[in-house]
Amino acid sequence: xxxxxxxxxxxxTAREALLEKLLPALPPALHYEARMAAxxxxxxxRATAADPAPAEARLRxxxxxxxxxxxxxxxxxxxxxxxxxxxAAALLAEMTRLRCSVSAPRALxxx
Amino acid sequence: xxxxxxTALNAWLSQAAGAAVxxxxxxxxxxxxxxxxxxxxxxxxxxxxxxxxxxxxxxxxAVSLSRSEEYALLRAVFAAGVTVPEPLFCCDDATIIGAPFxxxxxxxxxxxxFRLAKQAAAMGGNAELVRHAxxxxxxxxxxxxxxxxxxxxxxxxxxxxxxxxxxxxxxxDAAGTPRPVLExxxxxxxxxxxxxxxPVLCHNDFRxxxxxxxxxxxxxxxxxxxxxxxxxxxxxxxxxxxCWRFGNLALEAGGLGPRAPLLEGYGPGADPxxxxxxxxxxxIRWAVIAADQGARHLSGQERGLELALTAHIIPELExxxxxxxxxxxxxxx
Numbered sequence: 001x002x003x004x005x006x007x008x009x010x011x012x013t014a015r016e017a018l019l020e021k022l023l024p025a026l027p028p029a030l031h032y033e034a035r036m037a038a039x040x041x042x043x044x045x046r047a048t049a050a051d052p053a054p055a056e057a058r059l060r061x062x063x064x065x066x067x068x069x070x071x072x073x074x075x076x077x078x079x080x081x082x083x084x085x086x087x088a089a090a091l092l093a094e095m096t097r098l099r100c101s102v103s104a105p106r107a108l109x110x111x
Numbered sequence: 112x113x114x115x116x117x118t119a120l121n122a123w124l125s126q127a128a129g130a131a132v133x134x135x136x137x138x139x140x141x142x143x144x145x146x147x148x149x150x151x152x153x154x155x156x157x158x159x160x161x162x163x164x165x166x167x168x169x170x171x172x173a174v175s176l177s178r179s180e181e182y183a184l185l186r187a188v189f190a191a192g193v194t195v196p197e198p199l200f201c202c203d204d205a206t207i208i209g210a211p212f213x214x215x216x217x218x219x220x221x222x223x224x225f226r227l228a229k230q231a232a233a234m235g236g237n238a239e240l241v242r243h244a245x246x247x248x249x250x251x252x253x254x255x256x257x258x259x260x261x262x263x264x265x266x267x268x269x270x271x272x273x274x275x276x277x278x279x280x281x282x283x284d285a286a287g288t289p290r291p292v293l294e295x296x297x298x299x300x301x302x303x304x305x306x307x308x309x310p311v312l313c314h315n316d317f318r319x320x321x322x323x324x325x326x327x328x329x330x331x332x333x334x335x336x337x338x339x340x341x342x343x344x345x346x347x348x349x350x351x352x353x354c355w356r357f358g359n360l361a362l363e364a365g366g367l368g369p370r371a372p373l374l375e376g377y378g379p380g381a382d383p384x385x386x387x388x389x390x391x392x393x394x395i396r397w398a399v400i401a402a403d404q405g406a407r408h409l410s411g412q413e414r415g416l417e418l419a420l421t422a423h424i425i426p427e428l429e430x431x432x433x434x435x436x437x438x439x440x441x442x443x444x
Contacts, residue, residue: 036416043423070289073298074280080302080440092292093433099426107427 011045046102055094062091112137112149116208120164123207124214127200130156137164150217163196166212175336179203180263182213184335187261187312193250194329220330224320228357228366236361239327241368244317244350245376247332252343252380254312267310267340275345275392276300282399286406292429296395299436305385310340317346318355319365347373347381348389353431354397354424387442391435398428 005013015038023034062084063069069088072078078088100107112120117134124132136152140163149164167178176184182201189195196215203211231237256267268274276297283290315337323331349355350365350373357366364373374381405422407413 033416036420039420040416043420065289066291067289070291070294073291073294076298079298088295089433092295096292096426096429096433100430103423103425104427104430107430111430 007048008045011041011048015041015045043103046105050098050102052098055091055098058091058094062087112208119207123202123204124153124200127202128155135159151214161217162199162214163217164212164214166208167210176263176338178211178213181335183260183263184338185213185215187254187258188251188332188335191250191253193332194247195331218323218330220323220325222320222323222333224318224322224366225357227319227322227324228359228362231362231367232357232359236368237327238368238372240324240329241364242372242376243327243329244322244364244367245373245378245381247329248314248317248343248346248350249377249380251314251317251332251346252311256310256340261312264312264338264340270304270307271310271340271342271345272300272304272307272388272392274341275396279395279399282403286399286402288402288406290398290402290425292432293395293398296391296432296436299439300388300392300395303388303439305342305388308342308344311343312338313341313343313346314338315341315345315349317350319350319357319367322365342385342389343380344382344385344389345392347377348386348391349393349396351386352390352393352397353435354394354428387435387439391432391439394428394431394435398425398432401425401428 018034018041019038023031023038026034059066059069063072073088078085097108097111117137121132121134124134131154133154134151135154136150138150140148140150147166147168149166151162151164153160153162165178165181179201182198185195185198189197196218199214199216201211201213205211227240231240254261256264258264279293279297283293314332314335316334317332321333322329323333351363351370353360355365356362359366362368363370370383370386374383401421401424404418405425408415408418408422
């Protein structure tokens, strides 16, 4: 229904224009802001491709929602040696990897 | 600075110095969101001196120390031998230049963390600089309560570790965004609490970006806004947290050098066994600060790219936290 190019393509094209055409023409004092804008576009573009559904389904099964999960961890559930400690640790790792794949994919290198 | 204020400042400085002070030049060095720093070129009794005047911006946040409190801290740490600009005069009277201010001697050097870390990595770690950082920290920590001149720092916590966990949970609750990984980290800290140590003065933001350096020497330890009574290992752990290494993961001390010369420079009193706890605490603290900065953007209080992107640092910090929790658990088992 929507016209192509889609969001991912548009964001990638805008980012390329920003870094290759606009940035060299900007005064040095604005380079940092321009690089931040390029970084924001890259994060937004990765966010459109991310699929949180599997991790959310696992979260629902284990603890309901993120707020309940956080509260139950604070209350002392899921500690080492307790039931479902390993499941909670694995879910946190999965959620964090998903979040990093959008916000900081370089951090996942070598993991 | 307009002519009227400059004249008033000139007269006030001459009286404070007990000698004729002439301001030859005044230029704005940096205007942060909260403070302004002015470079003053002066003559005092005929001799040329370079000073910095630090004052508040019009819109001052209540969260940071007042200028006179910051001045009191600088005096205390300067007297303890910490490398900071010599504090000279403090003025609580807001009518002189429009806000309270203090004046300190200007020091040489630059505070550019990325460049420092890059240089250190190229030489396989700068042990000399890191040893110096350890010495500076030990001098800061030589200041212990009670201190009448630092009464504004409040009552020291009975147990800095317990107090840290409480304060972080309070901030997470106030922010309202559930953060299971940060809770996971705090819960691990709770399981691995250390016997409390007598409280000392902690800088609480002792990282590479707050070190002014010339050559291989620290010329000033900057930014005393977060100073408080606590466990000395909180400063060591903050500097060594993985998030402050600028990609030089093997150079644990702020991406500048290994832990060993830091502890060597620090001398007796640093217990390496307490570092994993405080490095994890440091990572959690930075994540909580980043979350608060992102919230300033999200709430519309102060919208901007830098704040918006700071929130996106959190997932990487969470990855660090999960690793550190695992290592802490393995160490204590």
